[in-house]
Amino acid sequence: MEEIRVRTGERNALVEITAQVEEAVRHTGVREGIVVVQSLHTTAALTVNENADPDVVHDVLRKMDEIVPGTEPYYRHAEGNSDSHVKTSIFGPSLTLIVHHGRPLLGRWQGIYLCEWDGPRERTVAVQVMGSQEGTA
Amino acid sequence: MEEIRVRTGERNALVEITAQVEEAVRHTGVREGIVVVQSLHTTAALTVNENADPDVVHDVLRKMDEIVPGTEPYYRHAEGNSDSHVKTSIFGPSLTLIVHHGRPLLGRWQGIYLCEWDGPRERTVAVQVMGSQEGTA
Amino acid sequence: MEEIRVRTGERNALVEITAQVEEAVRHTGVREGIVVVQSLHTTAALTVNENADPDVVHDVLRKMDEIVPGTEPYYRHAEGNSDSHVKTSIFGPSLTLIVHHGRPLLGRWQGIYLCEWDGPRERTVAVQVMGSQEGTA
Numbered sequence: 001m002e003e004i005r006v007r008t009g010e011r012n013a014l015v016e017i018t019a020q021v022e023e024a025v026r027h028t029g030v031r032e033g034i035v036v037v038q039s040l041h042t043t044a045a046l047t048v049n050e051n052a053d054p055d056v057v058h059d060v061l062r063k064m065d066e067i068v069p070g071t072e073p074y075y076r077h078a079e080g081n082s083d084s085h086v087k088t089s090i091f092g093p094s095l096t097l098i099v100h101h102g103r104p105l106l107g108r109w110q111g112i113y114l115c116e117w118d119g120p121r122e123r124t125v126a127v128q129v130m131g132s133q134e135g136t137a
Numbered sequence: 138m139e140e141i142r143v144r145t146g147e148r149n150a151l152v153e154i155t156a157q158v159e160e161a162v163r164h165t166g167v168r169e170g171i172v173v174v175q176s177l178h179t180t181a182a183l184t185v186n187e188n189a190d191p192d193v194v195h196d197v198l199r200k201m202d203e204i205v206p207g208t209e210p211y212y213r214h215a216e217g218n219s220d221s222h223v224k225t226s227i228f229g230p231s232l233t234l235i236v237h238h239g240r241p242l243l244g245r246w247q248g249i250y251l252c253e254w255d256g257p258r259e260r261t262v263a264v265q266v267m268g269s270q271e272g273t274a
Numbered sequence: 275m276e277e278i279r280v281r282t283g284e285r286n287a288l289v290e291i292t293a294q295v296e297e298a299v300r301h302t303g304v305r306e307g308i309v310v311v312q313s314l315h316t317t318a319a320l321t322v323n324e325n326a327d328p329d330v331v332h333d334v335l336r337k338m339d340e341i342v343p344g345t346e347p348y349y350r351h352a353e354g355n356s357d358s359h360v361k362t363s364i365f366g367p368s369l370t371l372i373v374h375h376g377r378p379l380l381g382r383w384q385g386i387y388l389c390e391w392d393g394p395r396e397r398t399v400a401v402q403v404m405g406s407q408e409g410t411a
Contacts, residue, residue, distance in 0.1 A: 040242070041244050050316040063357075077195075086197050089186050092229055094232065130171060179330075209340075
């Protein structure tokens with residue numbers, strides 16, 4: 001198990017961590033298997049989405065903010081970040097990807113993102129790699 | 138593979154099952170690896186969220202009910218639980234967590250929840266643990 | 275690792291791929307373990323939901339379209355498929371299921387679906403199976 005630290009700069013942000021996850025996989029020497037990437041926070045999630053056009057990230061953040069706004073008359077949680085908790089469960093607290101040829105398997109436009117829903121903060125992402133170093137799962 | 142039974146008491150509820158998942162991991166003797174927790178139902182999901190302030194659970198349930206209400210003019214499914222199916226896919230039918238030092242790895246405020254979206258019912262959650270008993274993945 | 279090709283016929287569609295995933299698991303000979311099913315696209319996701327009444331799929335698609343419509347005044351992404359990216363992160367790019375008795379473990383009404391959010395297209399789904407051929411995880 002390895003931990004990645006991610007510093008986020010906004011309240012809501014998708015921060016790409018593909019390189020860090022690739023490095024964590026490389027450290028294990030696993031060639032074929034899986035990698036689990038897990039947020040250790042209740043207001044930060046993980047996802048995979050496009051890493052070519054930054055407008056995609058903008059639109060995802062904007063739409064999620066519209067679906068789950070920061071204030072609602074019925075929110076009771078005193079910390080004022082109920083929206084952050086909802087968004088975290090919607091995107092999901094962990095992500096499992098295939099490891100192939102010693103790297104997380106990603107399509108041409110796919111990048112791995114930490115989803116910050118209550119920043120700016122320093123976040124910890126745990127990475128666990130399972131599999132074989134011989135090239136067959 | 139081990140099964141956990143969960144009795145839910147409301148139509149919508151987040152029922153914490155952290156202790157049961159921890160016990161299932163302990164039974165296997167795995168020290169380093171992963172645990173997959175899977176709902177065997179199409180109207181119950183799994184998530185991780187805060188287990189300190191119960192108001193978080195209240196707010197998550199209330200907001201999800203607003204995003205996906207129980208009735209819509211265009212719903213066709215005769216059982217009247219289309220919302221339950223939508224919420225299940227939004228939160229996800231299974232959850233993969235890292236196992237570290239013989240336990241599911243969880244941040245300070247994280248708990249594992251069965252998400253009941255069409256209760257009250259008795260639900261079955263399956264748990265599979267993969268890894269090494271020697272303390273390195 | 276094995277790849278499944280899926281041809282989708284609509285812009286939004288849930289295409290059942292249970293049989294193909296079962297076949298990929300069978301090919302490996304794994305009896306107890308897990309299977310990771312991963313979309314290699316940023317506008318197609320994976321989920322599990324009911325495969326008995328097709329009205330469930332209708333209602334899920336319709337509701338998701340209402341939550342995340344195709345156009346919003348604030349969308350910037352020039353390809354015009356921002357909704358597809360949002361839906362993909364909401365449902366999730368990959369799915370991990372338990373393998374038990376040589377098959378993906380599924381409840382009575384559960385089927386595995388590729389979620390097409392920007393079709394029609396030909397999609398690639400990668401499948402990785404981990405576990406033991408001897409019948410214990």
